[in-house]
Amino acid sequence: MWRKLHSLPGLLTAVFLIVLAVTGTILSISPALERSGAIVPAVGEVTVAQLAERVTAHYPGTEQIKRLPSGGVVVYYMNDGNPGADRVNPITGQGIAPYQPSAFFRWIKDLHRAFLMDNGGRLIAGVSAFLMVLMCISGAFMLSRRAGGWGALLRPFKGAGDHRIHSELARFAVIGLLLSALTGSYMSAVRFGLLPQVVGSEPDFPAEVSGGTPAVIGSLKALKNTDLSNLHDLVFPYPNDPQDVFSLSTRQGAGFIDQSTGEMLQYEATPVNSQLYDWMMRLHTGEGLWWLGLILGATALTVPVLSISGTRIWWKRRRATGRVLDNADIATADTIILVGTENNTTWGFARDLHEQMAAAGRRVLSVDMNQLADTYPQATTLLVLTSTYGDGGAPTSANKFMEKLHHFHAPNGLQFAVLGFGDKQFASFCKFAIQVDKGLAFIGLERLAAVGFVDRKSTEQFTEWGNRIAVVTGVPLALSHNPVPTTRFELALVDRADFGVAVQAPTSILRFGPASGKKILWGLFRKKANQLPGFDAGDLIGILPPGGKAPRYYSLASSNEDGLLEICVRKQPDGLCSGFLHNLTPGDRIQGFIQHNPNFRPAAGHHPTILIGAGAGIGPLTGFIRKNNAKHPMYLYWGGRNPQSDFLYEPELSRYLEDSRLSGLNTAFSRAPESAYVQDKISEDASNVCHMIETGAQILVCGGRDMASSVKQVINEILLPLNLDVDTLERDGRYLEDVY
Structure with a gap:
């Protein structure tokens, strides 16, 4: 429900909302500009009587004095029969500059209020504002769901791409956008009679005035009792007419003043609904609250980006639903592939699986999980590939699956396997896939294999899962789908440092520079070959070795600012890519592509950073230390086999200890x-580790899965006195892993 309430209004009003946002941002500058040029006395410093006396001394033909919402004062006067308007200094009454409202801001205001139309344009603006209210409320609930609860909205968001951009901007802007939309909706509802109309506070003209000799304006009692900060405007009586009166309007009300006695006549207090409308106007425009205007203007700037990213998310989601791949139908298929996806990515993996199953002679039907049929009479194999949405929920193309599963009649002998797709940086990694696996087992289906997981679209993990399925089904599979764009660049090996041969763990630090002699196409731009693409330590390089079907990813130990691309690679037994890299000699070339990994980075700030790794996992951790030029507290715990054989980066780490980029x-x-x-070393240093975590430390772990699992167990033991655990740190963005 929340998603429909959010996306449909956004799609319907995107253009109007962008116009309202851009014009609103421009208008938000006006109050600040007016305030910067205004002289504003402190409350109680100047009365209206003092102001009028000072102004009339310099402007004998004064007709009206008006206090602007910004606090500035304007005098309207006649001079030799010619009207004029000046900004004045309320302390001295002297003119500052001619007053002329900006024609540009007036045009922008007309565009903002009514799209340069009349009531029709105002109606469109009002409806758009109301729909923005619905979008803000529904968006807040969706943000909460994605983050894992309302309390988690203050924690760092994870993920990348349009979803990350949309969520971060929405979190920043939602309160300001909701305030603008609510106040705009209110004023529009009042204008069109949906709420009570504002009743004016103008009193009736007095039936009797004294008609005596006008007193000195500075002595008039009613003006002396009115502080300048409360003034709206003061209209002067017609010259030489003792029966005319001053007209005074303030925040509290309006009335007429006898110019002879100084007494207030026919005073009328401002009605409550008028005060409310005035406040709504000030909150919406920032007039009189210039700082709020700038804040609302800044939040409005997010609307064009939110509109674009939201539309892209909607389009990807729409493309992700209703997909079907088939060389068989429901009645004849022996293999069913069900796909759950939020933005269409999982379908790429499903297509690879479908095509290889079909090539092996299987009759295959691949559909969205929401298109689960009541039964598949001939099916013997059911394979489910699904992502997870938000805090463990179903993605768009699977949000009706669990309900449909209650009505599913499985044919005898149907076996199943589930593969989950997600990002391990999220606490609810592949949670929906686990629920689906349990649900299928609950209705009596037999597992072909335990539920599998693919972290961050890993081709390698997809291939490994396919190999397990091939063994249990007898179907030859060589799954190799790579969803990452493989626009490649060429690199030449500059130098290498080799370790670990003596302890049967050959590991090399390989440093590459840009290949020379030709131009290489990167993305949409042609760059010279002596340039490197943008990357940071912790990002990944994908390398497809000769004869390989799937790229192998290696964590980067350098940034492009270093002028070299550096990786640390352990040679794996029968490892195609690692063997290829270990056989390189200086001058040899490779091709690769960058996969950014923004979810594995040290957090900004002064809190300690605890780096934990083993073997080649030290690569990106060393890169983080190398970039720690601000010398924030950074501690490294690392494991190898033998200090004489495979102490990776030993000289560099010694230098970093000396210059304080590495604290321990x-x-x-x-x-x-x-x-x-x-x-073991972490456990021995438990008191220091506990103290650092208690003071806000972040932990980054890089290396093999077995090592990472053992480290997590030790950290959980250390956290017991703090009533914390690793899962909590992960949700807070304070425990990050890059494991293989």
């Missing part, structure tokens, strides 16, 4: 006399 180094070597692992 704690190493463990499993084949040294001490025979310790990195988790």
Whole structure:
């Protein structure tokens, strides 16, 4: 419900909302500009009587004195029969500059209020504002769901692309946009009679006045009792007419003043609904609240970006629904592939699986999970590929699946396997896939294999899952779908440092520079070959070795600012890509592409950073230390095999300790006399680790899955006295993993 309430109004009013937002941002500058040129006395410093006396001394033909919402004062006067208007200094009454409202801002205001039309334009603006109210409310609920609860809205968001941009901007802007939309809706509803009309506070003209000799304006009692801060305007009586009166309008009300006695006549207090409307106007425009106007203007600037990113998200979601791949129908298919996706990515993996199953002679039907039929009479294999949405929810193309599952009649012998897609940085990683796996088992289906997981669209993990399915089904599968654009650049090996041969763990630090002699196409631009693409330590380079079907990803230990691309690679037994890289000699070339990994980065700020790794996992951690030029507290816990054979980056780490980019180094070597692992060193240093976490430290772990699992167990033990656990730190963005 929330999604429809959010997306449909946005699609219907996107153009109007962008116009309202851009014009609103421009108008938000006006109050601040007016305030910057205004002289505003403190409350109680100047009375209206003093102001009038000072102004008339310099402007004998004064007809009206008006206090602008910005606090500035304007005098309207006649001089030799010619009207004029000046800004004045309320302290001295002297003129500052001629007053002329900006024609540009007036035109922008007309565009903002009514799209340069009359009532029809005002109606469109009002409806758009009301729909924005609905979008803000529904968007807030969706943000809460995505973040994992209302309390999590203050924590760092994870993810990337349009969803990340949309969520971050919405979180920043939602309160300001809601305030603008609510006040705009209110004023529009009043104008069109949907709410009570504002009743004016103008009193009737007095039936009797004294008609005596006009007193000195500075002595008039009613004016002396009125502070300048409350003034709206003061209209002077017609010259030489003792029966005319002053007309005074303030925040509290309006009345007439006898120019002889100074007494207030026919006073009328401002009605409550008029005061409310005035406040709504001030909150909407920022007039009189210039700082609020700038804040609302800044939030309005997000609307064009939110409109574009929201439209892109909607389009991807729409493309993700109603998809069907088939070489069979419901009645004849022996293999069913069900796909749950939010933005269409999972369908790419499903297509690869479908085509290879069909090529092996299977009769395959692939559909959205929401298109689950009541039964598949001939089916023997059911494969489910699904992502997870938000805090463990179903993606768009699977949001009706669990309900449909209650009516599903499985044929005898139907076996199933589930593969989940997600990002391990999210606490609810593949939660929906796990629910689907349990749901299928609950209705009596037999598992082909335990539920599998693909982290951040990993081709390698998809391939591994396919190999397991091939074994249990007897269908030859070589899954290799790569959803990452493979626009590649060419690199040449500059130098290498080799370690670990003596302990049967050959590991190399490889440094590449841009290949020379030709131009390479990167994205939409042609760059010279002596340039590197943009990347940071912690990002990934994808390399497809000769004869390989799927790229292998390696974490980067450098940034493009270093002028080199550096990776740390351990040679795996029968490893096609690692073997290829280990056989390179200086001058040899490779091709690769960058996959950015913004969810694995040290947080900004002065809190300590705890880096934990083993083996080649030290690569990106060293890159983080290298960039720590601000010398924030940074501690490294790392494990190898033998300090004489595979102490990776030892000279660099020593330099970083000396120049304070690295605050502390704690190493463990499993084949040294001490025979310790990195988790042992963390446990030995538990009190320091606990203190750093208690003071806001962030933990980044890089290396093998077994090591990461052992580290997580030790950290959980350390956190017990703090009533914390790793899951909580992960939700707060304070525990990040890059494991393989």
